[in-house]
Amino acid sequence: DAKTTQPTSMDCAEGRAANLPCNHSTISGNEYVYWYRQIHSQGPQYIIHGLKNNETNEMASLIITEDRKSSTLILPHATLRDTAVYYCIVRDNTDKLIFGTGTRLQVFP
Amino acid sequence: ETGVTQTPRHLVMGMTNKKSLKCEQHLGHNAMYWYKQSAKKPLELMFVYNFKEQTENNSVPSRFSPECPNSSHLFLHLHTLQPEDSALYLCASSQVEGNQETQYFGPGTRLLVL
Numbered sequence: 001d002a003k004t005t006q007p008t009s010m011d012c013a014e015g016r017a018a019n020l021p022c023n024h025s026t027i028s029g030n031e032y033v034y035w036y037r038q039i040h041s042q043g044p045q046y047i048i049h050g051l052k053n054n055e056t057n058e059m060a061s062l063i064i065t066e067d068r069k070s071s072t073l074i075l076p077h078a079t080l081r082d083t084a085v086y087y088c089i090v091r092d093n094t095d096k097l098i099f100g101t102g103t104r105l106q107v108f109p
Numbered sequence: 110e111t112g113v114t115q116t117p118r119h120l121v122m123g124m125t126n127k128k129s130l131k132c133e134q135h136l137g138h139n140a141m142y143w144y145k146q147s148a149k150k151p152l153e154l155m156f157v158y159n160f161k162e163q164t165e166n167n168s169v170p171s172r173f174s175p176e177c178p179n180s181s182h183l184f185l186h187l188h189t190l191q192p193e194d195s196a197l198y199l200c201a202s203s204q205v206e207g208n209q210e211t212q213y214f215g216p217g218t219r220l221l222v223l
Binding site for chain 2: 042
């Protein structure tokens with residue numbers, strides 16, 4: 001059970017912000033929200049994670065709602081190389097890293 | 110580059126062959142993992158090693174045999190595989206401490222069993 005719900009696919013124009021939503025309504029207090037992505041035929045790549053505060057790094061921003069039941073990964077200026085499957089994963093460090101089916105993001109020119 | 114390397118990147122083997130996949134992490138992590146990703150399926154965890162000790166075997170058939178000689182190296186020994194074992198095999202490593210743990214993945218070995 002992946003504990004999260006994501007749209008199957010999304011499109012985004014190159015240069016625009018890509019906003020990828022994730023629902024995790026059963027998240028518990030000690031569980032973090034992790035985001036990974038997998039470009040075709042490559043290993044998953046860690047993007048960002050957070051507990052309850054919004055987080056930003058060189059790759060993306062993570063916005064977590066106040067009730068922590070949902071979050072949004074933001075790629076501020078999507079490029080063609082951001083085309084990938086994006087996985088939202090809820091876990092604490094005793095859990096397995098369970099990958100669901102993710103969101104297939106297609107960035108188009 | 111994530112600091113996790115895997116060799117070979119591609120492997121074709123017959124069902125009677127014996128081969129090994131190698132993973133090396135250069136991150137100083139204390140945990141390593143093997144995952145399997147079959148076509149159009151989510152990643153499946155196979156094995157977990159913490160401090161060189163196997164802590165999880167996720168009901169993997171005995172034709173897959175892991176080995177972790179030290180905290181930087183992980184092997185997956187393969188023998189008498191079946192065509193349905195064809196998949197992308199991914200290695201990951203992490204530093205297990207505190208309440209957070211981020212896994213970093215290698216590029217994978219794409220295996221084809223004929």
